Structure formats: structure tokens, C-alpha cells
Amino acid sequence: xxxxxxxxxxxxxxxxxxxxxxxxxxxxxxxxxxxxxxxxxxxxxxxxxxxxxxxxxxxxxxxxxxxxxxxxxxxxxxxxxxxxxxxxxxxxxxxxxxxxxxxxxxxxxxxxxxxxxxxxxxxxxxxxxxxxxxxxxxxxxxxxxxxxxxxxxxxxxxxxxxxxxxxxxxxxxxxxxxxxxxxxxxxxxxxxxxxxxxxxxxxxxxxxxxxxxxxxxxxxxxxxxxxxxxxxxxxxxxxxxxxxxxxxxxxxxxxxxxxxxxxxxxxxxxxxxxxxxxxxxxxxxxxxxxxxxxxxxxxxxxxxxxxxxxxxxxxxxxxxxxxxxxxxxxxxxxxxxxxxxxxxxxxxxxx
Amino acid sequence: xxxxxxxxxxxxxxxxxxxxxxxxxxxxxxxxxxxxxxxxxxxxxxxxxxxxxxxxxxxxxxxxxxxxxxxx
Numbered sequence: 001x002x003x004x005x006x007x008x009x010x011x012x013x014x015x016x017x018x019x020x021x022x023x024x025x026x027x028x029x030x031x032x033x034x035x036x037x038x039x040x041x042x043x044x045x046x047x048x049x050x051x052x053x054x055x056x057x058x059x060x061x062x063x064x065x066x067x068x069x070x071x072x073x074x075x076x077x078x079x080x081x082x083x084x085x086x087x088x089x090x091x092x093x094x095x096x097x098x099x100x101x102x103x104x105x106x107x108x109x110x111x112x113x114x115x116x117x118x119x120x121x122x123x124x125x126x127x128x129x130x131x132x133x134x135x136x137x138x139x140x141x142x143x144x145x146x147x148x149x150x151x152x153x154x155x156x157x158x159x160x161x162x163x164x165x166x167x168x169x170x171x172x173x174x175x176x177x178x179x180x181x182x183x184x185x186x187x188x189x190x191x192x193x194x195x196x197x198x199x200x201x202x203x204x205x206x207x208x209x210x211x212x213x214x215x216x217x218x219x220x221x222x223x224x225x226x227x228x229x230x231x232x233x234x235x236x237x238x239x240x241x242x243x244x245x246x247x248x249x250x251x252x253x254x255x256x257x258x259x260x261x262x263x264x265x266x267x268x269x270x271x272x273x274x275x276x277x278x279x280x281x282x283x284x285x286x287x288x289x290x291x292x293x294x295x296x297x298x299x300x301x302x303x304x305x306x307x308x309x310x311x312x313x314x315x316x317x318x319x320x321x322x323x324x325x326x327x328x329x330x331x332x333x334x335x336x337x338x339x340x341x342x343x344x345x346x347x348x349x350x351x
Numbered sequence: 352x353x354x355x356x357x358x359x360x361x362x363x364x365x366x367x368x369x370x371x372x373x374x375x376x377x378x379x380x381x382x383x384x385x386x387x388x389x390x391x392x393x394x395x396x397x398x399x400x401x402x403x404x405x406x407x408x409x410x411x412x413x414x415x416x417x418x419x420x421x422x423x
Contacts, residue, residue: 120367129367131413190391199390261410265403286390292408293395296366 014077016223017069019061021049025068025093033083040089046096057098057108057327063230065159066101067222069094070237074167076219102245105235109326116313121302126251126299126321130258138332139263141339142270151271153345155209156221157335161233162283163209163218166191168236169253175246178309183301184250187257187294201290204283211279220343224346232331239320247313250306251320254298256269259325260291265305368419370395370408379406 013026026044027281046065053059071077072085084090115125142154152325167226170188173181193199206216215221222230239249268284309316338345361375373379373394379387387406395408399417402409 056360123367127413186393190393194392262414265409288409289395289404289407292370292410293372293393295410296369296372296395297393300366335406341384 012152014079014219015064017061018064019049019059019349021045021061021093022064022068024040025065025090028090029068029072029077029080029084032081033087036247040087042089042093043096046093050096050100053100056097056104057231057330058227060227062097062101063234064222064309065226066094066097066234066238069097069232070241071219073237073241074164076164097243098192101110101231101238105323105327106319109319111315111322114314114318117307117314119300119308122304122307122314122317123299125318126254126258126303128319129318130255130325135235137263138336139266141336143266143273144270146270146274148274149344150258150339151274151276152212152214153216154267156224157229157331157345159205159209159214159221160225160229161217161236162205163202164198164233167202167203167206168240169249171240172249172253175243176250177308178305180250180302180306180309183297183305184253187253187297187302190290190294201283201286204286208280208283212276222285224348226334226345226347228327228334232327235323235327239323245312245316245320247306248320248323250303250313251317251322252324254295254303254317255321255324256328257295257298259328261288261295264288264291365398365419366395367419368417369412371398372396392411 011029015022015026017023017026021042023306028040028042049059049061049065050056053062056062062205068077069090072080072090075082081184094170111131112125142151146154166188169330173184173188189195191201193201193203209216212321236249239245240254242306264284264287268281268288271281271284303317307317335345343349359369359376361377364370364372364374366372372398374403379389379394379396381387389407397405397408397412398419399412399415400412401417403411
């Protein structure tokens with residue numbers, strides 16, 4: 001064992017395991033890949049975790065393990081050897097979890113009737129789908145009622161995705177061609193600050209966390225968030241990293257952008273209500289105008305044009321959009337239900 | 352050759368039931384001639400009349416059921 005590998009071997013994984021699968025996975029990743037070339041046997045543990053879960057979407061062990069496996073592709077854990085990224089046993093375990101995760105989503109997410117595969121019809125169908133989104137609203141609660149502690153929880157829950165904002169959808173760029181690719185890049189270029197690093201949305205959000213008094217480092221609060229919050233990011237990573245789900249990641253982005261401007265205006269108002277200044281609200285204010293642009297491009301030039309150019313992808317475009325609304329709806333409902341019952345939405349109960 | 356293809360000038364596209372999307376080389380000025388900073392290369396201008404951040408779009412056209420009367 002080299003000195004470097006020894007250092008890796010004694011580095012504890014930066015997140016707490018939540019069951020047998022994540023215990024095994026974090027133990028494996030705390031070593032270098034050469035130290036344990038044979039006998040990893042992670043997929044049987046993954047099979048057992050899936051079999052034991054009544055819902056894989058809400059299972060802490062499964063969702064944390066998926067989050068960690070995807071994190072190897074994003075580079076979320078600097079202390080973990082990058083050599084693990086394509087290790088066949090880890091990829092095999094990931095496929096076990098993804099099969100169950102996707103299967104559960106396809107079984108539970110209601111997909112609306114398919115429109116004609118034309119730009120206008122698809123944009124209109126997405127608009128109807130996203131405006132039908134009703135029920136109790138987390139954004140309204142944040143605007144009118146949330147306490148300072150709850151605003152902190154809200155930022156913590158959001159940070160799991162938002163400190164990596166836009167990254168999951170960027171996996172789709174090389175898989176698209178023509179006008180759909182140009183549309184996605186137009187959106188992502190704005191997400192990444194249009195050449196100005198300080199205006200990257202992930203960076204503006206990190207500043208918001210810092211100004212609020214939270215730790216801006218990626219992954220710092222993962223131990224605090226429940227399975228459903230991890231599932232919200234894992235859906236995007238699964239759609240983005242699997243080329244066969246190209247339609248779904250495009251639909252996901254369209255629905256995400258189309259349900260963003262109005263809630264973000266309300267989030268900004270909630271923080272202003274409790275006296276927070278522009279250092280904290282800038283992120284939300286930015287998204288009112290930004291996503292009013294992005295939603296048009298995503299619905300028409302990205303999803304609509306892709307359906308027109310590749311009609312076979314239309315069912316997955318609608319599935320991805322519906323899955324975004326359903327899973328993010330569940331994640332929002334968890335927070336709102338906790339708060340209305342006077343509980344913390346975090347796992348430890350306190351930020 | 353159109354401005355879009357030539358890559359100079361600006362283009363304005365009315366999106367169905369939505370805002371006007373402006374791309375390219377443009378400035379948006381106040382009545383006093385001051386540049387209104389948009390912070391981005393592509394902007395959406397309100398055409399339903401209810402945006403709270405006019406002249407920019409804030410997405411509220413969806414809440415009032417704005418119809419542009421084009422598309423189908």
C-alpha cells in the first residue's frame with residue numbers, strides 16, 4: 001500500500017451511512033480501488049436494499065447510495081479516488097438501484113396524453129401540465145409564514161442540488177444535436193454566469209448561504225436531508241447520465257424551468273419579510289427574470305424542437321416533465337408537512 | 352441574410368402565449384436614455400402587461416391566462 005493509498009484508507013467518508021448498502025459503499029470508497037480489486041460484491045447488497053425497501057424513492061439507504069454513486073461522476077467527494085468512477089462493480093450496483101428507482105417512478109408518475117410531436121403542441125402540453133400543479137404551496141408558506149429557522153432549513157434542503165445547479169442537465173449537451181442542443185446551451189450558458197464566474201447560479205446560491213450564516217461547502221448538509229430530497233437530485237442525475245433517458249432529462253428541465261419564476265419571487269419575499277438583504281435574496285430575485293427566459297427556451301426550442309426532430313422521444317419528454325413535478329412535489333410536501341406539524345424537516349431536527 | 356444567421360444585430364421572437372425573447376446585440380434603454388441592465392445575453396420582455404419587473408417578463412402571464420392568439 002502506498003503512502004497516498006494509506007492516507008485514503010484512513011480518510012473517513014464525509015457522510016454517515018443510512019443502512020447496509022451505504023455502509024458497505026462508504027467503506028469501499030474509503031480505500032483506493034487497487035486495495036480491493038476483487039471481492040467487492042456490492043450489487044448483491046444493492047439487490048437486497050431494493051428488495052427490503054417499501055419505496056425506493058423514500059428509502060434513505062438507497063437514495064444516499066445513489067447520491068454517492070452519482071457523486072463519483074460529478075466529483076463531489078475530493079477525498080475519494082477518481083479511479084472509482086467507472087469501477088464495474090460500482091456501475092453494476094448503480095444499475096440495480098436505477099432499475100428499481102426508474103421502475104417505481106414509471107409506475108407512480110401519471111403522464112398526460114401525448115400531444116402531436118410539434119414544437120407548439122409540445123410547448124402547450126408542457127404549459128398545461130406545469131400550470132395544473134396545484135395543492136398546498138411551499139413557496140406561499142415561505143413568503144408568508146416561515147420562521148428564520150425554517151428559512152435556514154429551506155436553504156439546507158435546496159443546497160443539495162443548488163450548489164451544483166445546472167450540472168445534471170449539462171450531461172445532455174453532447175447527446176443532443178442541432179437546434180435542441182443550441183437551446184440547451186443557451187440556457188446553461190446563463191446558468192453558468194455567461195462567462196462571469198460570480199454570476200454562476202451555484203455561486204450566487206453559495207453566497208446566499210454564506211450571507212445567511214450557513215456553510216457553503218458542497219455536501220456539508222447531506223447528512224441532514226431526508227431520502228426524498230436526495231431523490232429529487234438523483235432523478236436528474238439518473239436522467240442526465242443515461243443516454244437512453246435523453247427525452248426525460250429534457251422534459252425534466254422544461255418542467256423545472258416552467259415552475260420556477262413565480263415561486264422564486266415568493267421565496268425572495270419571504271427572506272425580505274424577515275429583514276434579509278440583497279446578499280441573501282439575490283439568488284431568488286435573479287431566478288425570476290432568468291427562468292422567465294429559460295422556460296420559453298426549454299419548452300419551445302429545447303423540448304418542443306426535440307419532439308419535432310425525434311418524435312420517438314416524446315413519451316419520455318412528458319414522463320421526465322411529470323416526474324420532475326411529482327418528485328419535487330413530494331420533496332416540497334415533506335418540508336411543508338413537517339413545518340405545519342411544528343417539526344423540523346431535517347433528519348437531526350435542528351440545522 | 353437575416354440577423355440571426357449573420358450573427359449581428361438583434362432578433363425579437365414572440366413566443367406563443369408568452370413574452371418577446373430578444374437575442375443578439377441590443378441595449379434596453381429607459382425613457383431618459385439610461386441603459387437598463389438585464390444581466391443576461393437573452394432577455395424576455397413582458398407583453399401581457401402584468402409583470403412586476405417590466406419591461407422584463409416574470410412569468411406571471413401564466414397566472415392571468417395570457418393568450419397571444421398565434422400558434423395553431
